[in-house]
Amino acid sequence: xxxxxxxxxxxxxxxxxxxxxxxxxxxxxxxxxxxxxxxxxxxxxxxxxxxxxxxxxxxxxxxxxxxxxxxxxxxxxxxxxxxxxxxxxxxxxxxxxxxxxxxxxxxxxxxxxxxxxxxxxxxxxxxxxxxxxxxxxxxxxxxxxxxxxxxxxxxxxxxxxxxxxxxxxxxxxxxxxxxxxxxxxxxxxxxxxxxxxxxxxxxxxxxxxxxxxxxxxxxxxxxxxxxxxxxxxxxxxxxxxxxxxxxxxxxxxxxxxxxxxxxxxxxxxxxxxxxxxxxxxxxxxxxxxxxxxxxxxxxxxxxxxxxxxxxxxxxxxxxxxxxxxxxxxxxxxxxxxxxxxxxxxxxxxxxxxxxxxxxxxxxxxxxxxxxxxxxx
Amino acid sequence: xxxxxxxxxxxxxxxxxxxxxxxxxxxxxxxxxxxxxxxxxxxxxxxxxxxxxxxxxxxxxxxxxxxxxxxxxxxxxxxxxxxxxxxxxxxxxxxxxxxxxxxxxxxxxxxxxxxxxxxxxxxxxxxxxxxxxxxxxxxxxxxxxxxxxxxxxxxxxxxxxxxxxxxxxxxxxxxxxxxxxxxxxxxxxxxxxxxxxxxxxxxxxxxxxxxxxxxxxxx
Numbered sequence: 001x002x003x004x005x006x007x008x009x010x011x012x013x014x015x016x017x018x019x020x021x022x023x024x025x026x027x028x029x030x031x032x033x034x035x036x037x038x039x040x041x042x043x044x045x046x047x048x049x050x051x052x053x054x055x056x057x058x059x060x061x062x063x064x065x066x067x068x069x070x071x072x073x074x075x076x077x078x079x080x081x082x083x084x085x086x087x088x089x090x091x092x093x094x095x096x097x098x099x100x101x102x103x104x105x106x107x108x109x110x111x112x113x114x115x116x117x118x119x120x121x122x123x124x125x126x127x128x129x130x131x132x133x134x135x136x137x138x139x140x141x142x143x144x145x146x147x148x149x150x151x152x153x154x155x156x157x158x159x160x161x162x163x164x165x166x167x168x169x170x171x172x173x174x175x176x177x178x179x180x181x182x183x184x185x186x187x188x189x190x191x192x193x194x195x196x197x198x199x200x201x202x203x204x205x206x207x208x209x210x211x212x213x214x215x216x217x218x219x220x221x222x223x224x225x226x227x228x229x230x231x232x233x234x235x236x237x238x239x240x241x242x243x244x245x246x247x248x249x250x251x252x253x254x255x256x257x258x259x260x261x262x263x264x265x266x267x268x269x270x271x272x273x274x275x276x277x278x279x280x281x282x283x284x285x286x287x288x289x290x291x292x293x294x295x296x297x298x299x300x301x302x303x304x305x306x307x308x309x310x311x312x313x314x315x316x317x318x319x320x321x322x323x324x325x326x327x328x329x330x331x332x333x334x335x336x337x338x339x340x341x342x343x344x345x346x347x348x349x350x351x352x353x354x355x356x357x358x359x360x361x362x363x364x365x366x367x368x369x370x371x372x373x374x375x376x
Numbered sequence: 377x378x379x380x381x382x383x384x385x386x387x388x389x390x391x392x393x394x395x396x397x398x399x400x401x402x403x404x405x406x407x408x409x410x411x412x413x414x415x416x417x418x419x420x421x422x423x424x425x426x427x428x429x430x431x432x433x434x435x436x437x438x439x440x441x442x443x444x445x446x447x448x449x450x451x452x453x454x455x456x457x458x459x460x461x462x463x464x465x466x467x468x469x470x471x472x473x474x475x476x477x478x479x480x481x482x483x484x485x486x487x488x489x490x491x492x493x494x495x496x497x498x499x500x501x502x503x504x505x506x507x508x509x510x511x512x513x514x515x516x517x518x519x520x521x522x523x524x525x526x527x528x529x530x531x532x533x534x535x536x537x538x539x540x541x542x543x544x545x546x547x548x549x550x551x552x553x554x555x556x557x558x559x560x561x562x563x564x565x566x567x568x569x570x571x572x573x574x575x576x577x578x579x580x581x582x583x584x585x586x587x588x589x590x591x592x593x594x595x
Binding site: 101110 | 490495496499504512513589
């Protein structure tokens, strides 16, 4: 999740933007932030907090009045503005696909500016459409007005990736998409990011989106950077009341979203086609598995329950939700094929979220009370 | 019946006059498209100039055509062209500028700001933005201005007969001076038909110039 030793790709040094006469209120006030190569950094805050202005200073759509921006160590004022923008992918909430161009031509905008030949542009457009989950044969020749909002933004993301820029700027990219499609497109973007390892600056006003997507979150208020850190760091130790209010009183539940069953489960060794006795880590009961190793039924604390299980890659919010629904203290967890792998217990989850050391790995053992300490 | 007989007998002459008529309108409108679009783009990029240019145009269009022809006579007499084809072209050019400039400006400032943001953010320079994004997506509105200019000026050109520019207005002016209803009707019908045919032809051009990805405008 965190890449502590990542090479810095985007560095903001004392960045400021003041509109009007000097001394007026700053839209962005002395913001310093480093985003490591391959990280997704989410800029978040209420409307007018300066997050979008900050992002737009990176590709110089807005000229800073103070400080500087380094990309891969190079001061952006030393790079030709147009060349700089062509080397940075740009995605906006309104998508901004050009209505006069087909999907293929839209994806090919930057490659064409860079002078690629036609065959290479077409191959790239097809490759990217496939990557964002749209059928190449069906969509390459379509016009934007023939696409749904979600499809348009998928093309918008493909367009930003066309020339394979190392850096992506995304201004509320999924904000205008309905919740179901939004979750799907977020998941797909994260899956793509696993392979592409772009350095992403993403503006959002949705803390859930930030927790889901971010390697680092930067919280803004009134032009100032209030706190920057991993989602876990911010959820465990909000720097002040504003950040605490922004992340919400259910911040512990939000933390669970970024943790996986595989981080807290206790593995079980068993033989297929039998009843597995469980007596580990506060889990007491039996699990029945069939000849293929699939969970058939379980008994927890003397209560018989049907074939319920959670997957190893489920996030802990899902597990807690299931534990509450079934009123049991633990559940079996299974692999992608549905075969029993171990158990996950409420006790293990509690230990995971009450750990004081936020950057520590999954084996952090609990010490109560450390979670609310203010960061210096 | 008299009129129809007159028309039939003078068909070649009607054709010649129609060609004269069209030559005035076409030359003037083609010039006005080039200059008008350029001026429209310019005031869209410098919005502080827009109100002055647009209201100047609105005033120009209120000057009666016959008065404008009259004003051009002493001006152009200095180069020996006080009457005839040239002043007619100049007057029609001036009238054509107004709808073309206005529609170009309106189309450009009315474009979705996200297109501009995306185009700049992706690294298009000013002229790439204009030619690849702004003008193609403004075509339906600009062409609507061209159609207004052509139809309006086919009517105005009829009056240019009074300054010896020829054209279908010749039938009308002679019909009036000779109190000959046949010539008058011939001129009037021919001017109307020419306007309708031109508008129809331009509608086809508009359709061709409108990118397929834009829903066609409904007029």
